[in-house]
Amino acid sequence: MIDLHAHVLPGVDDGPATLDASLELLRAAHADGIVRIAATPHVRADFPTPVAAMERLVAEVNEAARAQGISVEVLPGGELDLAYLEELDDDALRRFGLGGNPRLLLLECPYAGWPLALRDVVFRLAARGFSVVLAHPERNAEVQERPDLLRPLVDAGVLVQLTAASLDGRLGRQAQACARALLDDELAHLVASDAHGPSTRAAGLSSAVEALRDEALGRWLVREVPAALVAGETPPPRPRRRRTRRLLSFRRA
Numbered sequence: 001m002i003d004l005h006a007h008v009l010p011g012v013d014d015g016p017a018t019l020d021a022s023l024e025l026l027r028a029a030h031a032d033g034i035v036r037i038a039a040t041p042h043v044r045a046d047f048p049t050p051v052a053a054m055e056r057l058v059a060e061v062n063e064a065a066r067a068q069g070i071s072v073e074v075l076p077g078g079e080l081d082l083a084y085l086e087e088l089d090d091d092a093l094r095r096f097g098l099g100g101n102p103r104l105l106l107l108e109c110p111y112a113g114w115p116l117a118l119r120d121v122v123f124r125l126a127a128r129g130f131s132v133v134l135a136h137p138e139r140n141a142e143v144q145e146r147p148d149l150l151r152p153l154v155d156a157g158v159l160v161q162l163t164a165a166s167l168d169g170r171l172g173r174q175a176q177a178c179a180r181a182l183l184d185d186e187l188a189h190l191v192a193s194d195a196h197g198p199s200t201r202a203a204g205l206s207s208a209v210e211a212l213r214d215e216a217l218g219r220w221l222v223r224e225v226p227a228a229l230v231a232g233e234t235p236p237p238r239p240r241r242r243r244t245r246r247l248l249s250f251r252r253a
Contacts, residue, residue, distance in 0.1 A: 001223055002034070002099075003034050004133070004161065005192035006039065006193050006194065007079075012054070013042040013047040014196060016197050021198075023061075028202055029193075035071065036075055038098055042079050043096065044080075045081070054076060054077075078098075079135055082108070093128075099230040101231075105131070109136055109139070119152055134153065134158050136162065138179040139163065147187065154186075159190065160187055161190050162182065162183075162192075166178070167211050183212075192226075
């Protein structure tokens with residue numbers, strides 16, 4: 001499996017504080033069947049990760065993992081805050097490209113409120129040659145009430161990344177129900193861990209795949225689509241699947 005959203009670099013954000021903690025996260029990822037993992041440190045005002053620091057730490061963590069016999073390749077990337085994009089020139093954006101794909105950016109979806117300018121941001125990035133993966137929108141309160149908020153973005157080419165802990169229920173019934181609704185409506189394209197450490201959204205994707213009870217869809221979400229994105233290729237078409245039972249109603253009287 002390939003995990004394209006994880007906070008695995010030491011000392012740059014709210015992920016692992018030390019190299020040893022980073023390696024512990026990688027061991028857990030390896031035990032779960034992950035072979036490649038994108039380091040996606042926060043890039044925002046409170047965690048202004050310099051792109052050169054990200055690249056240096058990716059190299060250091062990979063070297064340490066090899067020395068420890070941990071067979072997980074760490075790929076470059078960044079989780080970019082919408083409000084911070086103006087601080088980054090095209091060279092920095094390419095270097096923060098998700099999984100080493102210089103034309104693919106992981107944008108962080110906020111947890112509260114819906115960014116009305118998001119579609120305009122997507123179009124402006126497209127004009128500069130960048131495509132967008134939107135991170136964990138199923139955890140956004142507005143999307144939980146109105147999953148169709150994502151449809152114009154998906155129609156514009158945005159790919160949607162769900163969090164494994166949403167699908168398997170660790171983040172609560174609202175996030176789980178929204179994630180399943182987005183899958184039912186074909187508004188989601190890949191699953192990632194958003195791992196921050198052994199006790200905060202631990203590394204791993206297999207529990208989410210098992211929760212889907214659909215082998216073909218699970219393979220598409222955690223292997224086929226991520227592999228295509230890292231290679232700079234168009235993702236394969238989604239396999240057909242039966243609709244899941246929605247756990248909650250999104251609209252309340």
